[in-house]
């Protein structure tokens with residue numbers, strides 16, 4: 001497959017194919033078969049869809065708050081387009097539960113009577129073949145018209161539904177438009193069907209743009225399009241102009257290329273520097289670019305990163321500003337993908353194993369999982385298996401009953417397992433757990449039961465277990481130091497937290513932790529270029545913990561507004577010997593090291609005159625643009641609230 005596959009024409013063909021798929025009888029036949037054979041539904045069932053209780057509904061909407069917020073524009077737009085024709089609009093979560101609903105006054109009663117309302121559950125398992133449920137299973141837009149519904153009760157309604165996916169292809173929910181009366185002719189629904197699919201794509205793009213707020217965002221549109229209809233193909237670029245993420249529709253095509261593009265320049269006749277130059281010189285005007293392989297032209301719109309304003313990664317579109325993971329949001333593709341996968345497991349009972357060097361953030365992740373889950377109001381109980389003597393781990397973990405051993409407290413004492421019941425048990429350094437106790441832990445995990453020391457009856461416990469280790473448990477198994485069956489129970493969901501030196505988002509982490517530490521002292525502090533370089537070059541054996549300590553120290557000893565090398569601990573100062581002073585008369589080398597503060601300062605002093613600012617710092621214009629790109633600096637008129645500019 002050549003790069004030509006990624007043209008909009010190809011995408012349009014694909015959309016048309018999806019359109020044809022919606023009408024494909026095969027999908028409906030499959031769904032009917034599932035309704036009978038898998039879900040064992042009775043087509044004559046008299047009951048309407050299940051409706052969540054008010055409490056369940058509120059809880060669900062809270063959890064999906066950020067998805068709801070981002071999807072709102074698309075839901076409203078679709079509603080405006082179809083309401084006068086008698087359609088209502090539903091947005092559901094990935095399980096088909098209605099989390100947003102737009103009706104129409106005069107038809108409200110009829111909608112409610114048919115199950116179109118907040119909290120209604122439209123999964124295929126419960127309703128059989130239906131728009132929302134079948135779109136979830138088939139993962140494609142679908143039209144289910146009248147008698148195509150499985151339940152006789154639903155055979156008067158028509159439903160056009162389209163799934164919405166997150167940046168990692170995870171299903172976030174379904175957008176659906178339904179009417180309670182419509183012509184029998186299926187083709188009468190083709191316009192509504194297209195509008196639903198189009199608005200679902202719009203929401204998907206908005207989710208992508210939100211998730212990539214920390215990156216430069218590129219949107220490619222065919223000539224003549226404008227920002228009003230937010231379609232197009234999205235790419236996220238890092239500070240070196242490399243493509244770090246592509247939205248789903250584009251990714252499908254990029255994946256088929258024999259050689260995936262590394263930088264934007266591999267794809268288009270423009271590099272990062274020229275995009276920025278254009279944005280600076282022609283504010284508000286999209287840049288015309290050409291695809292190398294096809295020669296096709298696109299309008300390119302560019303949006304600056306907004307690292308400090310980055311909100312919680314959307315992913316599954318979960319809740320509130322602090323959804324547990326907001327403080328850990330990462331532009332490192334590996335970490336970001338782990339967060340998205342972990343979120344999906346947060347409410348399951350699948351144990352999670354976090355692997356990583358000391359200080360890499362394992363406990364911070366465990367706490368985030370707990371705060372993200374529906375167990376967040378219940379206890380989070382941590383036990384460091386390496387920190388307490390082997391002889392005490394057993395009673396610490398499983399508790400003991402009265403008189404269980406000499407020195408035991410009169411009334412006995414619950415263990416961490418009992419204390420964590422209903423919530424999350426975090427077992428740090430699980431590799432240090434003695435073998436005999438591993439057997440007992442296995443029983444807790446397998447049977448949900450714990451036997452306290454000295455007890456005659458086991459107690460039932462309901463736990464989510466998160467474990468962490470810096471060790472290689474597989475090789476411990478090979479050495480007979482760790483039980484193989486326990487490993488298999490724990491490692492179904494293993495996540496590796498990379499050491500800081502390997503993280504692609506190290507600059508953003510430095511910036512965020514510096515901001516936090518400076519804020520603690522009510523100050524704003526920038527980094528000098530030398531400090532930035534030094535922090536980036538250091539190997540960080542103590543990972544994020546060490547980084548935080550270094551910055552805390554530096555902020556404490558710095559009186560001014562900029563951290564210099566002199567403020568760093570000695571271990572970092574000694575990293576590179578200072579360069580010898582230049583010999584008199586020697587050519588002054590080109591600078592390529594100015595930090596963000598210096599660049600911004602020069603821009604402000606020169607009124608954003610690029611050549612003058614570059615001259616002041618002894619740089620060429622292109623080096624200066626490169627640095628602006630790296631630091632995510634956009635001309636002030638374009639920065640705004642981080643929304644797109646061209």
Ligand SMILES: Nc1ncnc2c1ncn2[C@@H]1O[C@H](COP(=O)(O)OP(=O)(O)OP(=O)(O)O)[C@@H](O)[C@H]1O
Pocket residue numbers: 327328356357358359360361362363364365428468470509513544545548
């Ligand atoms: N992504 C992050 N952003 C900001 N701070 C972080 C991040 N990850 C970890 N930290 C901070 O780094 C410190 C160490 O983190 P944590 O205790 O979670 O590491 P750990 O991997 O569990 O370490 P250990 O293995 O030594 O127990 C904490 O102060 C934590 O708040």
